[in-house]
Amino acid sequence: MIVPLHALMAPDAALLPPALVSPAACSRLAAVAGGLPAAASSVAVECRLGASERVDLLVCLIAAEGGHRELVRRRAELDRLATPAWARVVEFCAEWADAGSPLHRGVPLLWLELDLPDAGALPGPVPAPYPFPCVEPGIVGGLVAASPGAAAGAALPEGASGGAALSERASVIRRALALLLGEPVPPAVDGALLRCLARLPPGGRAMHVAPLAARGSAAVRLVVAMAKADVPAYLARIGWPGALAELDELLESVVPFTSHVSFHLDVDAEVQPMLGLEISYPVVDVRWATVLDPLVALGACSPEKRDAVLGWPAEARSWPGRGWPVRLRQGVMLKLVYRPGVPLEAKAYLGITPYVALFG
Numbered sequence: 001m002i003v004p005l006h007a008l009m010a011p012d013a014a015l016l017p018p019a020l021v022s023p024a025a026c027s028r029l030a031a032v033a034g035g036l037p038a039a040a041s042s043v044a045v046e047c048r049l050g051a052s053e054r055v056d057l058l059v060c061l062i063a064a065e066g067g068h069r070e071l072v073r074r075r076a077e078l079d080r081l082a083t084p085a086w087a088r089v090v091e092f093c094a095e096w097a098d099a100g101s102p103l104h105r106g107v108p109l110l111w112l113e114l115d116l117p118d119a120g121a122l123p124g125p126v127p128a129p130y131p132f133p134c135v136e137p138g139i140v141g142g143l144v145a146a147s148p149g150a151a152a153g154a155a156l157p158e159g160a161s162g163g164a165a166l167s168e169r170a171s172v173i174r175r176a177l178a179l180l181l182g183e184p185v186p187p188a189v190d191g192a193l194l195r196c197l198a199r200l201p202p203g204g205r206a207m208h209v210a211p212l213a214a215r216g217s218a219a220v221r222l223v224v225a226m227a228k229a230d231v232p233a234y235l236a237r238i239g240w241p242g243a244l245a246e247l248d249e250l251l252e253s254v255v256p257f258t259s260h261v262s263f264h265l266d267v268d269a270e271v272q273p274m275l276g277l278e279i280s281y282p283v284v285d286v287r288w289a290t291v292l293d294p295l296v297a298l299g300a301c302s303p304e305k306r307d308a309v310l311g312w313p314a315e316a317r318s319w320p321g322r323g324w325p326v327r328l329r330q331g332v333m334l335k336l337v338y339r340p341g342v343p344l345e346a347k348a349y350l351g352i353t354p355y356v357a358l359f360g
Helices: 023-034 067-073 075-079 084-096 102-106 148-152 163-181 187-198 228-237 244-254 287-298 303-310
Strands: 042-048 055-062 109-114 129-133 205-211 220-227 260-267 271-279 317-319 322-339 342-356
Touching: 023 055, 055 067, 067 075, 067 084, 067 109, 075 084, 084 102, 084 109, 084 129, 084 163, 102 163, 129 163, 163 187, 163 205, 187 205, 187 220, 187 260, 220 228, 228 244, 228 260, 244 271, 244 287, 244 322, 287 303, 287 322, 287 342
Parallel strands: none
Antiparallel strands: 042 055, 042 342, 055 109, 109 129, 129 205, 205 220, 220 260, 260 271, 271 322, 317 322, 322 342
């Protein structure tokens, strides 16, 4: 369901743990949420688990709930932002909402990440968006159902690694990126992306793509999901320049009880060394401690932030000021950012999704 974001990010609704989100950060989140039109069905707050107190806001537009049409309908509210990046997002949503468009069939949802400053006042009413469309048509829903990590936790069907399926997936990705960039992806980047898609293992899937232009890079971020056992061979096939032995050690130390994983890759003319490993379990899953305790030992997560993640409320709850049947569902995902020769960085994504309950 689509709700006003300022209401969803109100302190009595969000209930964000102070150890992860300071009062000042809560104020910045509320200010940004208040400047966005009501078109999203879920939000997530990105928190660093190390020393940094920076947080960012992510909002999710879901096709099945009309998020794309709602953003286009409310484009006048975005006109005051007057930035090319927002104009391109609106153009993307207009084509996405067209039933005859490949995007309509191939993109179930769109995440928009809004990077906030570490401290102080916001530079404008709303930051430029970092758009992250999902290109796996079988994914629906909010944070838990839509995150690549959630999808990777289940048995995966045959991936789009050849023939007509690969061609159709590549066409959707090219069109999505061209709209969000305002121009086609450079040929060298396009060729590298196609190689990453074509070399997916059986059961592997391309989940999300995102142009990194908003962050000053010509590369494209690609999120893929596959069996954990297939990761080393896949990375070798696509020419990933990181240290496979280090990555294998990381996988075995923090996700020993996970059969499937999803991860972010930055693809320029060549695949870049950064790898962002997503971890997503049900909130009450005992495996969270097996992930977070090693991160504390590695210095990537403070003990206080570990406890805050483990204490994030596990059950759906009421929304203060709104009676049944509207309730709030919470979810959590971690991302570990690996770069050779650089300390591991850990982030938590706290997701909040309103829904209509059938029972009280």
